[in-house]
Amino acid sequence: MNKLIKKTALLLILLAPGYALAAGGSSFLFKTPNIDETDKAAIQRGARVFVNYCLTCHSAEYMRYKRVADDLGISEEIMKKNLMNPADKFHDGMTVAIEEDDAKRWFGVPPPDLSVISRARGRDWLYNYFMTFYKDESSPIGVNNATFKDVAMPNVLWELQGWQEPVYADAAEHGESDGDKQIVGMKLVETGKLTPKEYQQTVRDLVTYMVYMGEPAELKRHEIGFWVLAFLFVFLMISYALKREYWKDIH
Ligand code: HEC
Known part of the structure; x- marks a missing residue:
């Protein structure tokens, strides 16, 4: 769990500069x-x-x-x-x-x-x-x-x-x-x-x-982005299921 928090924090830090730029005054x-x-x-x-x-x-x-x-x-x-x-x-x-x-x-x-x-x-x-x-x-x-x-x-x-x-x-x-x-x-x-x-x-x-x-590539990029994320998510599920399967006998 601790690891997860650390990872989330890291991700937020990495994303932060983009948000700071987007919020600039005008x-x-x-x-x-x-x-x-x-x-x-x-x-x-x-x-x-x-x-x-x-x-x-x-x-x-x-x-x-x-x-x-x-x-x-x-x-x-x-x-x-x-x-x-x-x-x-x-x-x-x-x-x-x-x-x-x-x-x-x-x-x-x-x-x-x-x-x-x-x-x-x-x-x-x-x-x-x-x-x-x-x-x-x-x-x-x-x-x-x-x-x-x-x-x-x-x-x-x-x-x-x-x-x-x-x-x-x-x-x-x-x-x-x-x-x-x-x-x-x-x-x-x-x-x-x-x-x-x-x-x-x-x-x-x-x-x-x-x-x-x-x-104009933006529209396509959004569509592709969705499928990439969907794929990664499915892949994550499979890896997780596999991991559980492998470790089942060792624990
Ligand atoms: C009657 C001719 C004419 C029409 C129609 C016209 N423009 Fe222009 N536009 C110009 C001219 C001439 C300039 C250059 C202005 C300058 O540099 O002082 C310009 C400049 C611009 C600029 C600024 C470009 C820069 O220097 O960054 C934009 C943006 C622009 N037009 C958008 C549009 C859009 C969108 C439309 C339609 C809604 C439009 N124009 C219709 C003649 C026109």
Whole structure:
């Protein structure tokens, strides 16, 4: 028994650094809801938003439509009907609709490929990015973002979310210039098609899709992991039964 306690303690110590990292503090405006990148329904809803609202400007070349369909367990037909633009091919990657040169001319910066953006930015950053677009008359595109200051990307989800204005820390305490005031929240000034709650869920789904896209092996890994553990458990039972059998006569 003593041994068992020692072993459990050792295991906990070995696992501890991971938990410590996961619990690190953050300076984001909004708390990210739980993102489960193995939730197939959420991935599918997120993929739909992604195809409809993002692929006009961004590509996700390393992500093939077929791969998404296979991982989600949906047929080629359903995939084509619900999650692909008519011009796209099932075996191709998610390519972009506009030419890079045009994009550069229009936005000043080419919209980056988003295949592995979740690994570069992290889920909290992405969730907050889509929660913090706001109206800003002083910006050339009329929009700004509290997570990505002076961003060149338009607020493509405004139809769904509506428009927000920032809430500043005590305005009187800060200087006149807008740029330096600290943003502490967002206020909806024009409603969109979705309620705030529905919009948060949509962003959560979109981020879930992006996290999945950055690590598509994750889904498989979870499935394999389950069987590996199941095997080890059965194996343990057999070894234990054998041990008892062998030692029976010696005791
Ligand atoms: C109208 C074109 C356009 C559309 C549509 C669009 N974006 Fe963008 N996006 C851009 C541009 C341009 C940038 C570069 C912004 C910059 O660097 O200032 C960008 C930047 C980004 C970034 C930040 C990349 C970085 O530097 O880390 C993310 C994340 C992103 N877009 C995600 C999305 C998602 C998800 C969608 C769909 C919901 C979307 N974008 C739709 C044009 C677009």
